[in-house]
Amino acid sequence: MHMAEKVAEIVFPAATTDVTPFEVHVPHAALDDLKKRLANARWPDKEPVTDWSQGVPLARIRALTDYWARDYDWRRAERALNALPQFRTALDGVGVYFIHARSKHERALPIVLTHGWPGSVFEFLEVIRPLTDPTAHGGTENDAFHVVVPALPGFGFSDKPAEKGWNVAHIANAWAVLMKRLGYERWVAQGGDWGAGVTTALGHIRPPGLAAIHLNWAFVFPEKIPTEGLSQDEQRAVDAEKIFRTQGAGYFLEQATRPQTIGTALADSPVGQAAWIYEKFNAWTDHDGDVESALTKDQMLDDISLYWLTNSAASSARIYWENSPSSYVGGKIDLPVGVSVFPREIFRAPRSWAEKDYSKLIYWNELPKGGHFAAFEQPAAFVRELRACFATIRV
Amino acid sequence: MNNDLQNRTGVGAPTISRRSFIGAAAATGVAGIVPAGLGSLSLEGSAMKAAQFVLPTATTDVKPFNVHVPQAALDDLKKRLANARWPDKEPVGDWSQGVPLAKAQALVEYWRTRYDWRRVESSLNALPQFRTQIDGLGIYFIHVRSKHENALPIIVTHGWPGSIIEFLQVIEPLADPTAHGGKAEEAFHVIIPSLPGFGFSDKPTEPGWCLPRIANAWAALMARLGYSHYVAQGGDWGAGVTSWMAKQHPSGLAAIHLNLPILFPPPPPPSGGYTAEEQAALAQLVRYGSDGSGYASIQGTRPQTLGYGLADSPVGQAMWIYEKFQAWSDNKGDPAEAISVDRMLDDISLYWLTDTAASSARLYYESFAKDFVRMPLEMPVAVSVFTGDLFVPPKVWGDRTYSKLFYWNEVPKGGHFAALEQPGLFVAELRKSFAEMR
Numbered sequence: 001m002h003m004a005e006k007v008a009e010i011v012f013p014a015a016t017t018d019v020t021p022f023e024v025h026v027p028h029a030a031l032d033d034l035k036k037r038l039a040n041a042r043w044p045d046k047e048p049v050t051d052w053s054q055g056v057p058l059a060r061i062r063a064l065t066d067y068w069a070r071d072y073d074w075r076r077a078e079r080a081l082n083a084l085p086q087f088r089t090a091l092d093g094v095g096v097y098f099i100h101a102r103s104k105h106e107r108a109l110p111i112v113l114t115h116g117w118p119g120s121v122f123e124f125l126e127v128i129r130p131l132t133d134p135t136a137h138g139g140t141e142n143d144a145f146h147v148v149v150p151a152l153p154g155f156g157f158s159d160k161p162a163e164k165g166w167n168v169a170h171i172a173n174a175w176a177v178l179m180k181r182l183g184y185e186r187w188v189a190q191g192g193d194w195g196a197g198v199t200t201a202l203g204h205i206r207p208p209g210l211a212a213i214h215l216n217w218a219f220v221f222p223e224k225i226p227t228e229g230l231s232q233d234e235q236r237a238v239d240a241e242k243i244f245r246t247q248g249a250g251y252f253l254e255q256a257t258r259p260q261t262i263g264t265a266l267a268d269s270p271v272g273q274a275a276w277i278y279e280k281f282n283a284w285t286d287h288d289g290d291v292e293s294a295l296t297k298d299q300m301l302d303d304i305s306l307y308w309l310t311n312s313a314a315s316s317a318r319i320y321w322e323n324s325p326s327s328y329v330g331g332k333i334d335l336p337v338g339v340s341v342f343p344r345e346i347f348r349a350p351r352s353w354a355e356k357d358y359s360k361l362i363y364w365n366e367l368p369k370g371g372h373f374a375a376f377e378q379p380a381a382f383v384r385e386l387r388a389c390f391a392t393i394r395v
Numbered sequence: 396m397n398n399d400l401q402n403r404t405g406v407g408a409p410t411i412s413r414r415s416f417i418g419a420a421a422a423t424g425v426a427g428i429v430p431a432g433l434g435s436l437s438l439e440g441s442a443m444k445a446a447q448f449v450l451p452t453a454t455t456d457v458k459p460f461n462v463h464v465p466q467a468a469l470d471d472l473k474k475r476l477a478n479a480r481w482p483d484k485e486p487v488g489d490w491s492q493g494v495p496l497a498k499a500q501a502l503v504e505y506w507r508t509r510y511d512w513r514r515v516e517s518s519l520n521a522l523p524q525f526r527t528q529i530d531g532l533g534i535y536f537i538h539v540r541s542k543h544e545n546a547l548p549i550i551v552t553h554g555w556p557g558s559i560i561e562f563l564q565v566i567e568p569l570a571d572p573t574a575h576g577g578k579a580e581e582a583f584h585v586i587i588p589s590l591p592g593f594g595f596s597d598k599p600t601e602p603g604w605c606l607p608r609i610a611n612a613w614a615a616l617m618a619r620l621g622y623s624h625y626v627a628q629g630g631d632w633g634a635g636v637t638s639w640m641a642k643q644h645p646s647g648l649a650a651i652h653l654n655l656p657i658l659f660p661p662p663p664p665p666s667g668g669y670t671a672e673e674q675a676a677l678a679q680l681v682r683y684g685s686d687g688s689g690y691a692s693i694q695g696t697r698p699q700t701l702g703y704g705l706a707d708s709p710v711g712q713a714m715w716i717y718e719k720f721q722a723w724s725d726n727k728g729d730p731a732e733a734i735s736v737d738r739m740l741d742d743i744s745l746y747w748l749t750d751t752a753a754s755s756a757r758l759y760y761e762s763f764a765k766d767f768v769r770m771p772l773e774m775p776v777a778v779s780v781f782t783g784d785l786f787v788p789p790k791v792w793g794d795r796t797y798s799k800l801f802y803w804n805e806v807p808k809g810g811h812f813a814a815l816e817q818p819g820l821f822v823a824e825l826r827k828s829f830a831e832m833r
Contacts, residue, residue, distance in 0.1 A: 044706040044753035047699040055700030250693030257689040261493030265704035265711020267482040272704020314482035
């Protein structure tokens with residue numbers, strides 16, 4: 001147990017450039033405080049619509065937070081994390097938390113998996129063992145990975161940067177240092193959402209040792225989108241991006257411009273923090289009308305609890321500020337790139353554009369099911385994608 | 396004035412003390428703000444059910460209304476403020492990521508230990524306040540009649556994150572000019588409603604309360620008050636409502652005055668291209684779009700989601716508004732240079748105590764993209780641009796948009812919250828601009 005108890009706050013041990021084992025133990029006072037706040041929640045009036053168009057419906061957030069207060073067990077999530085080897089190490093002055101699960105197969109391919117917002121290391125819990133231990137999970141020894149799953153700076157059990165400048169390129173450089181520090185000389189990287197941003201940056205930086213990348217959200221928009229002659233896939237991507245930008249990016253613009261202001265509200269209200277994230281699970285997963293057909297309440301609340309208990313609403317929102325103005329123009333990458341397109345992604349990258357940006361497109365697959373939180377929603381399919389994609393570059 | 400008008404407007408309703416009001420309310424059924432299921436007499440000291448309160452049901456009558464926030468709500472507020480959980484400090488040295496932690500903590504400390512809501516409540520209750528049902532919704536308004544019979548009736552509309560609090564200092568100078576450096580011919584009868592979903596107006600339970608609908612409701616209100624020749628004024632959303640009133644041109648409306656003319660998107664460039672002055676205003680719009688409109692974007696798309704955090708956290712609600720006082724008032728870094736901390740907290744407290752974060756944000760959902768845009772207007776329009784505002788359009792845009800632009804003035808001091816920041820100048824602008832409409 002590595003956390004000092006100071007009322008309901010979690011204080012991380014100071015990280016050094018050593019790789020120090022870390023376990024999660026949230027103080028009981030923090031869990032009590034959470035329940036007290038949930039019991040004492042003050043609610044707005046009911047939305048004047050009958051769907052999610054104005055955000056999370058009142059009845060839905062009340063149901064989720066009732067469950068959070070009464071039935072949800074953070075200690076279960078904590079045990080799941082503590083069953084994995086976890087560490088913290090200082091990268092460029094910031095203590096970075098990561099899960100590091102080595103395969104028993106010596107020739108396994110090291111991979112760094114990067115989450116996004118509002119995801120976390122929890123997205124990957126179900127894929128770690130199938131990746132490290134393929135022979136027990138329908139694969140062969142040749143499919144094995146050594147798995148590194150860091151929490152982004154400002155997220156989860158990583159430190160919150162006290163200085164600005166932690167954009168995706170900065171994070172990518174830190175990841176390269178991390179992989180080197182772990183002794184990996186040839187490795188690959190994977191990500192979606194901001195994890196795709198970091199992974200794309202790695203593709204540009206090409207740190208020594210990085211052999212290939214895989215994205216489950218590829219940013220392949222051209223600098224200038226042609227006004228005519230778009231293929232069906234290209235038009236679909238343009239349309240989806242426009243809907244996102246005009247109707248679904250309020251959280252984005254707020255976090256990109258005033259993360260501290262929104263963070264101050266979400267730091268003080270677990271109901272506010274839950275709604276802020278729950279909305280995105282509903283909007284971005286592949287479900288049948290009920291988000292719980294894609295992710296269980298427990299899964300969503302593991303992730304939401306991690307944000308709440310580590311008080312990282314503001315610090316996580318700052319990744320938008322750091323990278324603003326953002327775009328979906330990822331640019332050309334000459335390193336081998338693999339892409340898996342999940343159907344309920346915010347927008348689906350067209351292969352034609354990927355072929356223009358990625359000179360070595362080693363893998364492309366469009367899946368029948370899954371959304372933005374690919375590993376969280378479809379862990380088995382996600383594992384199959386990584387096995388198939390990186391089979392081509394193993395030595 | 397005839398008795399009928401007097402009855403309908405409630406003019407002459409005595410200003411009564413809070414306690415005598417409570418007694419009267421119990422007798423007449425005209426309640427202030429009372430906790431759900433409680434008689435108004437049992438309010439004091441009761442720490443009832445989450446300090447919630449319910450507005451009395453409005454009818455099409457114009458009913459006097461007094462404000463009395465239950466003590467339990469004020470106690471609950473202080474408890475929440477004392478129990479605030481804070482984020483880590485911003486990694487920048489200014490307001491560029493939002494309200495700096497130290498500024499937020501200082502404001503909250505003042506709110507918790509020194510601020511007195513009862514002071515502003517007394518100020519409100521010293522004014523004739525009413526609620527009446529229009530288009531199915533209970534609308535709260537202040538209605539101060541001038542003693543000068545020929546006074547010009549004016550309906551003044553606030554915006555977001557403003558409220559009726561913005562106008563408290565201009566009501567008397569407008570209604571009673573001879574006591575405030577003016578002449579009897581400059582007198583106004585003053586009507587100040589709360590927008591639907593704001594303050595002590597009802598929260599709409601159905602979608603559709605967009606700007607044109609509010610403008611219609613305001614015309615109905617003025618007709619109900621017996622006014623057949625009046626003017627309208629507003630900034631921010633109030634300018635949106637006022638512009639729509641001009642567009643709809645209800646009988647009786649003679650002219651409007653805007654302190655934020657809705658001249659966006661801008662008119663197309665003239666043949667020689669935009670002038671330097673126009674370019675400067677365009678740059679303000681671009682900066683607003685890229686750096687200053689996050690709040691509008693989330694309120695315009697997911698007001699309910701945002702509302703959960705702000706309804707549950709007075710700290711969150713305060714910073715959501717405080718940020719805008721800093722960004723939009725005429726100051727050199729500290730909003731208190733432009734607006735006193737007490738006044739800012741009056742406004743913030745009104746949002747908090749009425750639990751209107753979500754319901755006020757919904758106006759963006761209803762109208763921000765659709766109705767809050769430049770519209771050519773054919774009726775007389777006056778504009779006072781306060782140059783500390785976030786958008787200072789050039790007069791030529793007004794000329795190209797308003798066919799009867801009869802007044803345009805740039806006021807060198809004051810910003811977005813003109814009446815709150817510069818009440819004296821605001822009053823002078825209304826007296827000057829409407830002089831010829833009388």
